Amino acid sequence: MQANLATLLATIPEMSFCSSVDLYGGDEPGLPLLQIQSELGSATIALQGAHLLSFIPAGGRELLWLSPKAVFAAGKAIRGGIPLCMPWFGRHPDGLPAHGFARTSNWDVCEVEILSDAAIKVVLELSDSAASLALWPHAFVFRLEVTVGRELSLQLVVENCSDTAAVFSQAFHSYLAVPDVNETLIHGLDGCTYVDSLLEGHPRHLQAGDLQMQALTDRVYLDVPAEQVIKHSAGQIKVSSDTHCTIVWNPWEDAAKMADVGQGNHTGFVCVERGDVLDHAVSIAAGGVYRATMSLSE
Structure with missing residues (x-):
């Protein structure tokens, strides 16, 4: 834990620090x-x-799925919740770690605040290091503002502090908790073009109507509406964002091959991720800033 975190938390009794061992074992x-x-x-x-x-x-259900087999170890990605995939998404052409280094780096808490409506805001920050520069040769500041109220709001700010443009993509890799993925509908993608990442050549197709997954699915939807609604037997989850893409993923039978998911555990979640990837990857000018937001609510 960073040295000043205890001082920050002392100002807000609604916040506390613990180890993953306390909550999840391991x-x-x-x-x-x-x-x-x-x-x-x-x-x-x-x-x-x-x-x-x-x-x-308050009064609602858990909106995020965390794998019962999640591993909490330094430098290892945690399976579930909302990993931050950046400064690249997916596999890297040069064989660097998939989904970038932000999700396995240690961030600092730099601000905590109770807002006027009683929501709580936390700001976390990550800056470049020798290790990051070896993977992505740009000085940077990544800043994530998390607001916990009746909805969960995320605001990501990326500052390119280097003197050259930085190619960048990102996704809020949301694992959303559902009673049964087989009986879950995703509304808000009708008419959108999607890239099928499972097929050779990554062909593009048009979505017709709501999406109901019945097998291994890995798609990137482009130029999507601001909101998608995940409808299930216990209610719904609304996902809203100002980004341009929605990634939909579930490993289905491949979950059995994933040590931190496990056979049968795929039924409890669907990944509906918002971000800017593929066609919508950006080039952040030297000294420039990229911003993205996402919110989750019932």
Whole structure:
């Protein structure tokens, strides 16, 4: 835990620090977690990756899925919640770690605040290091503002502090908790072009109507509406963002091959991720800033 975190938390009793071992078990020492418990909702954030692990609106249900086999170890991505995939998304052409380094780096808590509506805001920050520069040769500041109220709001700010343009893509890799993925509908993608990442050549197709997944699915939808609604037997989850893409993924039978998911556990989630990838990857000018937001609500 960073030296000034205890001082920051002392100002807000609704926030506390613990180890992942305390909440989820596993081997010591685990990873440091920040817990938020307010009258409007609760959340848990891993400082590694600025990674949301849980969000429960007051009187509501858990909106995020965390794998029962998730591993909490330094430098290893956590399966579930909302990993931050950046500064690239997916496989890297040069064989660098998939989905970038932000999700496995240790972020600092630099601001905490109770807002006028009783929501709680936390700002986490990551800056370049020798390790990051070896992977992505740009000085930077990544800043994630998390607001926990009746909805969960995320605002990402990326500053390119280097003197050259930086090619950048990102996704809020949201694992959304559902009673049964087989009976879940995703509304808000009708008429959108999607890239099928599972087929050779990554062909493009048009979505017709709501999406109901019945098998292994890995698609990138382009130029999507601001909101998608995930409808399931226990209610719904609204995902809103100002980004341009929606990635939809579930490993289906391949979950059995994934040590941190496991056979049958794929039924409890669907990944509906918002971000700017593929056609919508950006070039951040030297000294420039990229911003993206996403919110989750029932």
